[in-house]
Amino acid sequence: MDDVLIIGGSFAGLTAAMQLGRARRQVTVLDTGLNRNRYAQSAHNIFGHDGTPPSDLLATARQQLTTYPTVKLAHGRAETVSGEPDEFTVQTAEGQSFSAKRLILAYGIVDEFPPIPGFAESWGKTVIHCPFCHGYEVAGKPWGLLYSSPMSLHGPVLYSNWTDDITLILDGHEIIEAERHKLEQRNVRILDGKLRSIEQNNxxxxxxxxxxxxxxxxxxxxAHPQNHPSASLHEQLGLETKSTPTGSMIVVGDMQATSKPGIFAAGDLSMPMHSVTFATNxxxxxxxGALQSMMV
Ligand SMILES: Cc1cc2nc3c(=O)[nH]c(=O)nc-3n(C[C@H](O)[C@H](O)[C@H](O)COP(=O)(O)OP(=O)(O)OC[C@H]3O[C@@H](n4cnc5c(N)ncnc54)[C@H](O)[C@@H]3O)c2cc1C
Structure with missing residues (x-):
């Protein structure tokens, strides 16, 4: 039996594995290799690694983990979970079974692309969700903002750090007159109608x-598409969750502890704001948290 089973081996999961490996704990990381930012050519705003391809960051982390003999990296999709502290069991879609004293859920979230021609093709390239990640490269140019929730109305204020040419596409949603007036005073162009297509080349x-x-x-x-957790293990475990403007997250307290003992959550799954740095932290x-809970 492992000390800790980590489900999801991307930025959050591999960071946890490194820390536990260095504490000489027995750890397995179960992963399906679909990090959320795999659509982007390079990852930005990351200490010491600005502009590095996400796949390179993850490959380096996996390679560095081979130094730690107590850490195992396994490919597989965790599908069902049962048990309690000191005896959790996880079964994979591929028929493997893993048991561990503690669980760290780090399986991330999946973005649901709207069925707009050109959206999926451009996601992570020039259809983007975070100006800190990919805004610098298109600064000073005309930006569009596709309305998805009232949160979208905060976008133009933030984006004015990068450009003063902003078009808000309401895509059929209504906004109150006071909001419209505020945006127009900032010189934001507003398109009320529905978006038919995004014109793009590669x-x-x-x-x-x-x-x-x-x-x-x-x-x-x-664009801020709706998202959902990549797996349902947190539901099977009956963990407390809460809504975010674009989906839901697992509620965590100190040291990323979830609402059930022995289970911790990390990365995008456990927070409303998402970045590689937040995930690794x-x-x-x-x-x-997992380590401390085993030291009593
Ligand atoms: C297009 C795009 C570009 C981005 N660019 C940047 C950027 O430049 N800088 C930045 O800081 N942030 C960026 N982000 C945000 C960043 O990608 C996320 O915050 C980060 O990937 C979260 O890491 P994570 O480990 O929580 O989850 P993920 O990276 O999503 O990893 C989850 C892992 O769990 C695995 N998994 C899922 N389900 C299971 C299962 N049932 N069993 C086993 N394994 C499973 C997946 O295969 C995946 O490897 C970007 C996001 C997007 C969408």
Whole structure:
């Protein structure tokens, strides 16, 4: 039996594994290899690694973990979970079984692409969700913002750090007159109609076409699609969750402890704001939490 089974071997999960491996604990990381930012050519805003491809960051982390003989990396999709502290069991879709004293859930979230032609093709390239990650490269150019929730109305204020040419595409949603007035005072162009398609070449956005035929030239489109956790283990375990503007997250307390003993959560799954740095930080905390809980 492992001390800790980590489900999800990306930024959060591998950070937790490193910390536990260095504490000479027996750890297995179960992973399906689908890190959320795999659509982006490079990852930004990461200490010491700005501009490095995400796959390179993860490959380096996996390679560095081979130094620690108590850490095992396994490929498989965790599907069912049962048990309690000191005797959790996880079964994979491939028919493997793992048991561990503690669990760290780090299986991330999946973005649900809207069925707009050009969206999926451009996701992570010039259809982007986070200006800190990929805004610098398109600064000073015309940006679009696809409305997804009232949270979208905060976008233009933040984005004014990068560009003063912003078009808000309401895509059929209504906003109150006071909000419209505030945005117009900031020189934000507002398109009320439905978005028909995103015009792009190999993921490089050139503009959008609305249902009424209106066309606007853009260099980037900001979008915050709905998301959902990548697996349902937290539901099987009856963990407390809460809604975020775009999906849901596992509720965590000190040291990333969930609402049930012996179970910790880290990464995008456990927070409303998402970045590699937040994920690695929370992975490190979860590892410390799991370790402390075994030292009583
Ligand atoms: C397009 C895009 C670009 C981004 N660019 C940046 C950037 O430049 N800088 C930045 O800081 N952040 C960026 N982010 C955010 C960043 O990708 C996430 O915050 C980060 O990947 C979260 O790490 P994580 O370990 O929580 O989850 P993920 O990276 O999503 O990893 C989850 C892992 O769990 C595995 N998994 C899922 N289900 C199971 C299962 N049932 N069993 C086993 N394994 C499972 C997956 O295969 C995956 O490897 C970007 C996000 C997107 C969508």
């Amino acid at each position: 993921g490089q956005v050139r503009g959008v076409t609305m249902e009424d035929g209106t066309q606007v030239a853009l260099a980037a489109l900001y 929370s992975g490190s905390l979860a590892a410390m």
